[in-house]
Amino acid sequence: xxxxxxxxxxxxxxxxxxxxxxxxxxxxxxxxxxxxxxxxxxxxxxxxxxxxxxxxxxxxxxxxxxxxxxxxxxxxxxxxxxxxxxxxxxxxxxxxxxxxxxxxxxxxxxxxxxx
Amino acid sequence: xxxxxxxxxxxxxxxxxxxxxxxxxxxxxxxxxxxxxxxxxxxxxxxxxxxxxxxxxxxxxxxxxxxxxxxxxxxxxxxxxxxxxxxxxxxxxxxxxxxxxxxxxxxxxxx
Numbered sequence: 001x002x003x004x005x006x007x008x009x010x011x012x013x014x015x016x017x018x019x020x021x022x023x024x025x026x027x028x029x030x031x032x033x034x035x036x037x038x039x040x041x042x043x044x045x046x047x048x049x050x051x052x053x054x055x056x057x058x059x060x061x062x063x064x065x066x067x068x069x070x071x072x073x074x075x076x077x078x079x080x081x082x083x084x085x086x087x088x089x090x091x092x093x094x095x096x097x098x099x100x101x102x103x104x105x106x107x108x109x110x111x112x113x114x115x
Numbered sequence: 116x117x118x119x120x121x122x123x124x125x126x127x128x129x130x131x132x133x134x135x136x137x138x139x140x141x142x143x144x145x146x147x148x149x150x151x152x153x154x155x156x157x158x159x160x161x162x163x164x165x166x167x168x169x170x171x172x173x174x175x176x177x178x179x180x181x182x183x184x185x186x187x188x189x190x191x192x193x194x195x196x197x198x199x200x201x202x203x204x205x206x207x208x209x210x211x212x213x214x215x216x217x218x219x220x221x222x223x224x225x226x
Contacts, residue, residue, distance in 0.1 A: 009155075035214060045205065045217035091157060100165055101146045101209050102173065107157040 004106035023092030031097035121218035138206030147189035
């Protein structure tokens with residue numbers, strides 16, 4: 001079974017609008033972390049935001065926020081006020097704290113922001 | 116700022132060749148990783164290392180080996196390259212449970 005599921009292969013959004021990228025995860029480990037990375041066409045992987053399983057509040061970093069719903073095992077990324085430079089591939093990833101520091105990645109969502 | 120450097124951005128090799136992909140990090144990170152990225156499949160873990168001379172298999176280790184003789188350097192080795200190993204290879208490093216820091220990737224083509 002997949003540990004990280006990103007059901008949206010591609011998403012379109014207009015500039016200045018908000019967009020939500022979906023991510024669900026599967027783990028029996030009580031302690032874990034969830035990450036989002038951005039990969040623009042240049043290929044570099046850019047860390048965006050982190051949510052720990054015991055964090056009481058949803059993580060936020062500037063225009064990025066993580067909508068963490070633990071009971072539903074979802075960790076959706078919300079980008080507010082989209083910009084053209086947000087066009088990229090976005091990956092959700094999970095680290096289970098019982099093991100090594102390895103990250104398991106989803107298949108990614110391609111976001112295209114139009115003017 | 117953490118810097119993870121992969122020695123080649125693009126590489127073209129022939130089937131059967133032995134291929135070395137090199138990765139160096141400058142922040143004294145204990146943990147280093149090799150992933151491959153393929154369209155529609157996301158990133159898949161090949162091997163990782165949590166200390167010098169230590170290595171662990173990831174999800175898809177077949178056809179690969181690794182070497183970590185020094186803390187800052189983690190090498191991925193394709194013993195006999197095959198066309199199905201054509202891919203983007205990403206190296207990453209981390210200290211404890213901090214986010215992974217990635218290199219810029221090596222796009223390998225095996226013909």
